[in-house]
Amino acid sequence: MAWLGVAPFLVFAFLFLLWPTTTLVVGAFQNAQGEFTLDNLASLTQPSILNAYWLSIRISAASALLGGVMGFALAYAAVSGGLPRWIRPTLTTFSGVASNFAGVPLAFAFIATLGRTGLVTTLLVQLFDFNLYHTGFTILSFWGLTITYLYFQIPLMVLILTPALDGLKKEWREAASILGASSLQYWLRVAIPILWPSLLGAVLLLFANAFGAVATAYALTGSSLNIVPILLFAQIRGDVLHNPNLGYALALGMIVITALSNLAYIWLRTWSERWVK
DSSP: HHHHHHHHHHHHHHHIIIIIHHHHHHHBBBBTSOOOOOOHHHHSSSHHHHHHHHHHHHHHEEEHHHHHHHHHHHHHHHSSSSSOTTHHHHHHHHHHHHTTOSHHHHHHHHHHHHHHHHHHHHHHHHHHHOGGGGGGGGGSSHHHHHHHHHHHHHHHHHHHHHHHHHHHHHHHHHHHHTTTHHHHHHIIIIHHHHHHHHHHHHHHHHHHHHOOOOOOHHHHTTSSSSOHHHHHHHHHOOOOOOHHHHHHHHHHHHHHHHHHHHHHHHHHHHHHHHHOO
């Protein structure tokens, strides 16, 4: 009878994860007539596609590293920074909402904020006589998309690292202090080595999270930025670059990259939990 409770999850996982993934993998090795071919995978070596993968990797890495550093600072301030008690539940609640806020609403919010006539852009001109767009910045660029991704990357980092910071026992810091260690020595010799697997695993998870994001990127930049999710969308749904099987091959490449990131995250998390125990 216990399996009845798990049955809805298994059905959901099959319909929305296993079945679509299997369809993508099979389609990547077929042509338009349904015949077996390796041409789709060979097409992934085209310069335009390789550049799309490289740009996606750079954007994902930049947002993961920046989100990791800022998220770690926020999580540490909330857990061990001596702030009022109401800060932590408020930050956790906001992080739970913001980490899932993406797509068209998020793109519109950043266009209205950092667009050419956005609120922040206009205020910078009026208050400081500084035009952000004269520096070469644009919301439809590498850094524009990276900053947009930070909106859900930073809260996700807070949610992941908060339990890890809770796992740092007070006795460890007290023992280090009794032995004459400074605060910097404690972090370099004790806290960071313990947190390192969690930190690195969380950054890998942020990388996978950004690499697979498509709705926000498409709503924000359209086709002006050549990243893999937008290129995949054009191959499957577009009128000009319509080649669904090539799109399946692009998706297979994304699955491999995100799967490796997630597997590394799971391994590092298991290692970290075992170390703390």
